[in-house]
Amino acid sequence: MTPTPPRERLPVAVLGATGAVGQTFIRLLADHPWFRLAELAASERSAGKTYAQAARWIGDAMPEQVRGITVLPCDPAQVKSPLVFSALDSSVAGEVELAFARAGRLVLSNAKNFRMDDDVPLVIPEVNADHLGLLEVQRAKRGWSGGIVTNANCASIMAVMALAPLHEAFGISRLFVATMQAVSGAGYPGVPSLDILGNVIPFIKDEEPKIETEIRKMLGRRSDTRIDLADIRISAHANRVAVENGHTVCMSVDFGTHVGADAALEVLREWRGEASARDLPSSPARALVVTDDADRPQPRRDVDAGRGMTVTVGRVRADPLFDVKLVAMGHNTIRGAAGASVLNAELLVSTGQAGPA
Ligand SMILES: NC(=O)c1ccc[n+]([C@@H]2O[C@H](COP(=O)([O-])OP(=O)(O)OC[C@H]3O[C@@H](n4cnc5c(N)ncnc54)[C@H](OP(=O)(O)O)[C@@H]3O)[C@@H](O)[C@H]2O)c1
Numbered sequence: 217m218t219p220t221p222p223r224e225r226l227p228v229a230v231l232g233a234t235g236a237v238g239q240t241f242i243r244l245l246a247d248h249p250w251f252r253l254a255e256l257a258a259s260e261r262s263a264g265k266t267y268a269q270a271a272r273w274i275g276d277a278m279p280e281q282v283r284g285i286t287v288l289p290c291d292p293a294q295v296k297s298p299l300v301f302s303a304l305d306s307s308v309a310g311e312v313e314l315a316f317a318r319a320g321r322l323v324l325s326n327a328k329n330f331r332m333d334d335d336v337p338l339v340i341p342e343v344n345a346d347h348l349g350l351l352e353v354q355r356a357k358r359g360w361s362g363g364i365v366t367n368a369n370c371a372s373i374m375a376v377m378a379l380a381p382l383h384e385a386f387g388i389s390r391l392f393v394a395t396m397q398a399v400s401g402a403g404y405p406g407v408p409s410l411d412i413l414g415n416v417i418p419f420i421k422d423e424e425p426k427i428e429t430e431i432r433k434m435l436g437r438r439s440d441t442r443i444d445l446a447d448i449r450i451s452a453h454a455n456r457v458a459v460e461n462g463h464t465v466c467m468s469v470d471f472g473t474h475v476g477a478d479a480a481l482e483v484l485r486e487w488r489g490e491a492s493a494r495d496l497p498s499s500p501a502r503a504l505v506v507t508d509d510a511d512r513p514q515p516r517r518d519v520d521a522g523r524g525m526t527v528t529v530g531r532v533r534a535d536p537l538f539d540v541k542l543v544a545m546g547h548n549t550i551r552g553a554a555g556a557s558v559l560n561a562e563l564l565v566s567t568g569q570a571g572p573a
Contacts (some may be wrong), residue, residue, distance in 0.1 A: 218495050226571060227254035229295045229559075231312060234258040234304035236404045237326055240554035241301050246279035249497050249559070250565060255295050256285050259308075263289040266411035274404060292319035299570060300437065301557050303325060305403070317362040322570050324365055324557040330430070331344065331366045331430060334442045338366050338433050340373060340505045341563045342489025343380040346438050348560075351569060353441050365560055370552025371395045371454065372430040375465045377504055377551075381487035382469060383435050383479055389469035391540065393427060394453040395420075397463045398515065400496070401548045402456065412458050423454035430453065455555065456550035463552060464514025464545040468538040480540045481506065481532045489522040497564040498557055500525040513545035514565070522555040524550030525559070 229247065232238045233256035257263070262270035268283040276382040287296045287439025290304065300316050302309060302325040309327030316323050319400050330336045335346045335354040351363050351511050367373065375393055382388060397420060399407050405447045411417065428450045437448035469480075488494070507513055512527035521528055524547035537539040545550060564570035 219562075221250055222565055224328045224573050225250060225252040226299055226565070227252050227297045228299045228301060229255035229257060229297035229470065229535040230301045230303060231257045231295070231316075232292045232305065233267070234262050235303055235305070236305035236400055236406070237553045238548055239274055240549040241303055241558070242279060244498070244550070244554055245301075246281060251260060251299070251558075253282065253319060254297050255288055255523055256282065257288040257290045260289060262287045266349060268330065272404065291435050292316045293323060298322065299561060300324070301554070301561070303554065307502060310451060313364055317358070317364050318360050319359065322363050322564070324367075324561050326367060326557060327551050328369065328426060330364050331468050332433060336364055336366055338368055338430060338472055339403070340367070340376060340380075341493035341559050343376055343378050344434055345490045345492050345563060347434075347443060348564065348567070348569060349438060349469060350443070365564065366479050367553070367556035367560060368430040368434060368550040371397055371465055371553045372427050372434070373462050374429055374463050374469060374527055374544045374546045375427065376434045377546065378465075378467070378484070378529045378542060379431065379469070380435065380489075381504070382471075383440075385483045386471040386473075386475045388448050388497070389436070389472050390448070391414045391431070391448055391450045392468040392538065393450065394455065394466045395423075396455050396457045396459070396466075397423075398459040398548055399456065400461050401552070402546040404438050407456060407524035415458060417456040418453070420454040420456055424452040425452065431432065440483035441481060459515045459549055461549065462516065462545055463548045464513065464543060466541070466543050468535045475539045477532055477534045477540050480542070482531055484532065484537055492567065493559070493563060496559060496560055496566060498525060498559045504529060505527055505529065511541060515545060519543055525555050534539060549550045
């Protein structure tokens with residue numbers, strides 16, 4: 217069913233608009249058919265400057281319409297949009313996002329602060345759209361009309377896109393995952409060039425516990441008031457590599473009963489994800505694509521698939537220690553961050569959970 221667009225474009229704000237994820241929000245929202253990019257906010261260092269003065273723009277040309285916008289402080293008394301995308305650093309996201317939710321705004325957050333709270337949805341629309349039902353629980357419990365909806369850590373999103381069809385079909389019991397994460401995942405300016413050029417750094421602060429818990433929440437089942445975490449034992453290794461964009465995750469998976477590589481491949485190829493997540497403005501033609509090429513997915517070749525919203529899976533094969541092993545890769549600041557939030561917002565609007573009263 218084609219989703220119903222709002223009668224007029226909804227004004228939206230971006231908090232943390234000057235950072236790596238904030239800039240991706242601006243690219244995705246500049247000509248969005250449902251949302252009008254009305255306000256930009258960042259730290260006191262940027263507030264009061266025009267966006268062109270405040271942001272050190274990375275990559276292609278800055279959209280003309282944002283150049284002259286005056287950057288606001290992240291204060292709900294000054295930022296008035298009902299829908300707020302947050303690309304804030306986690307050191308401030310907690311306090312700021314709470315203030316916006318208390319002020320009746322719906323916050324779509326990229327930060328880690330609230331992801332694992334019992335009443336906070338952690339959502340990938342194609343995988344667990346029903347978890348958005350927690351928003352009602354959250355509003356009742358916290359006594360606010362606003363809300364906080366989160367998307368996961370960027371590496372967890374790539375993993376879950378590939379694991380969801382397998383978990384749905386066979387039930388995953390154990391998972392070993394090793395990531396190779398792009399430098400843009402560390403924000404701007406991020407990792408010093410002399411640390412990362414020609415190098416691999418086998419440590420990303422707090423990343424492994426996030427991967428080990430967030431995957432279980434997204435693959436978990438919703439009960440009336442909370443999510444029961446999926447019963448999967450997970451071991452994660454997180455590595456930073458000298459790639460600009462695109463997180464790669466190598467995974468070995470065990471199921472409750474033995475599953476062969478051919479059966480896994482068939483399920484991955486057929487999966488389309490939740491119907492409510494198709495045909496939204498940011499939905500890719502295919503959320504998951506399986507490649508037959510022996511040496512893919514690769515960030516250089518596959519990162520822009522589906523305008524950065526498609527996750528590419530390959531190398532699905534038998535594992536001598538587990539049942540099956542495979543590789544998944546996707547764009548970390550689009551599918552893994554800003555694009556994920558925008559898709560969540562589109563789903564909320566199309567299902568009447570956000571938008572004009
Ligand atoms: N990069 C990714 O691939 C990725 C993926 C998933 C999730 N995330 C999460 O998304 C968030 C943003 O990440 P990023 O990579 O875009 O980081 P970033 O490039 O470091 O940008 C951080 C943003 O937060 C703002 N900020 C910092 N301190 C502030 C304060 N005291 N008050 C208000 N604003 C403040 C900065 O504004 P100023 O410019 O004014 O300092 C900037 O706009 C983080 O929580 C991160 O963990 C990132």
